[in-house]
Amino acid sequence: MGVLLLITNSFDTTADLLIARLGAKSVFRFNFDIWSDYRFDFRPEGISIADPTGWAVGSENIAKVLWRKPRSRAPFRPTSSDPESRFYDLEVWYALRDAVNLLWLDRKIVLAEPLAELRAGKFVQMRAAAHHFMAPACQFRLGSSSRFGANEQVVVKSLTMEPVGEDTKRELLFTTRVDEKELSPNCPWMVQKLVEADRDVTVAVVRDALFAFEQSRNALHDRLVDWRELSGDAAPNAWRRHQLPPGLESAIFAFMDEMGLQFGRLDFLLNELGYHFLEVNTNGEWAWLDPDGRHGLLPKVVDEISPDTPIHPIPFPRGIG
Secondary structure (H helix, E strand, O other), X not given: OOEXXXXXXXXXXXXXXXXXXXXXXXXEEEEHHXXXXXXXXXXXXXXXXXXXXXXXXXXXXXXXEEEOOOOOOOOOOHHHHOHHHHHHHHHHHHHHHHXXXXXXXOOOEEOOOOOHHHXXXXXXXXXXXXXXXXOOOEEEEOOOOOOOOOOOOEEEEOOOOOOEOOHHHOEOOOOEEEOHHHOOOOOOEEEEEOOOOOEEEEEEEEOOEEEEEEEEOOOOOOOXXXXXXXXXXXXXXXXXXXXXXXXXXXXXXXXXXXXXXXXXXXXXXXXXXXXXXXXXXXXXXXXXXXXXXXXXXXXXXXXXXXXXXXXXXXXXHHHOO
């Protein structure tokens, strides 16, 4: 019987939810942050992995592969930050990536393209988005002049969402309304035109299906323009299903086709002029929008990744294979 190889971390509630739906016997979970607890053998002919319980799977019985968001074990195991452990960490990371490439060549990767963000970052997205949506002008700059007019309002945002500050006071730079004159020319900034809007709209794309949700922006004020800064308890509960106009549905599918993506979560701002594209997260979190499956999003993802359903593999890039 075939299984789903789920590549993730030991802390992943979405992975937990998927396994609960599919059944533990249908999913082999590889947690990269604790790779030393596993045994593996990667060769050009194929791969095999055994988990801490001794359960082993190989290329011959891996039916599908879902790439979640595996990360280094260093944040979870402080002892792994020494130079020797870092060397091993990077060696395994390289090997895992290429093992996934082997499975990709075997047409077993589904939905989420591994490391898609490396080829489909913000600027590539915005160029493609201009063919399909309204999209606010943006600029990443250091020491150069602004592309925005004197009367245009702007926000700054992080490209990486890496925390900044001292170890005990590290914070995230969320999208923040600013006065351009206050931005230091000695620092790199991602600047974007401010879009005043009534609602946030997020759209999960699962191959051939769309699931749209909205929330009001009434709780935002002054410099606060990013819903992620709202209360962690309140923000997810504020989202409800949203009906997309047919023209936008077609535009989303056309955009995803141009980007070469089968899976992602698109963020829009909605005002009286229509929908303004912000970004597509190529492996965005989505389970919090439909944790019990009543909106159809969770069942759709489960159906796509189940080892017992027909496979719709992601084409291997660059025409290889």
